[in-house]
Amino acid sequence: MLLYNVTTIVDESIAQEWQEWMLSKHIPDVMNTGLFVKNHFLKVLDSPNEGVTYSAQFIAKSKDDYELYLEKHATELREEVKALFKEQLVSFRTLMEYVTDDF
Template sequence: MLVYNVTSIIEDAAADRWLQWMQESHIPAVMATGKFASHRLLKVVDSPNEGVTYCAQYAVDDMDAYLDYQENFAPALQAEVTLRFENQLVAFRTLMEIID
């Protein structure tokens, strides 16, 4: 099992709007791709960054499903984030393997 992690640092002024959009629109759209088994959204409590930091994590069964998501779904979903929150957030993505 793999975890696709998207860490987003959002300006304070946009954080509430971003969180609502994530919960009501973006996460449901990601899950609707059928590539992920589950998800969770976490808030970083001790972030050294200015703004608010969140991690959206999506569990994926195998590399093929992840690569299919990256090729066929991620570009449009990421473009929407950029369009809605341009210059208000920074995001970085990591893929992790669950060991235990």
């Protein structure tokens, strides 16, 4: 199992609008690709950055599913974010592998 994490720092002036859009549109769109089995959406409370920091996490069963997401869906979904929110946010992505899943 893999965890695809997208950390986004959002300008405070659009934080509420962006959060609502993530929950109602973007996260459902990512999940509707069928390539992730679960997701989490978190707000970072102790971020050293200006603005509001969020973490959107998506769990994939395999690297093949993750790579298929990148190949077929990621560009279009990222472009939608850019078109709507322009220079008001910055994101970085991390792929992690579960070493254990017994929390």
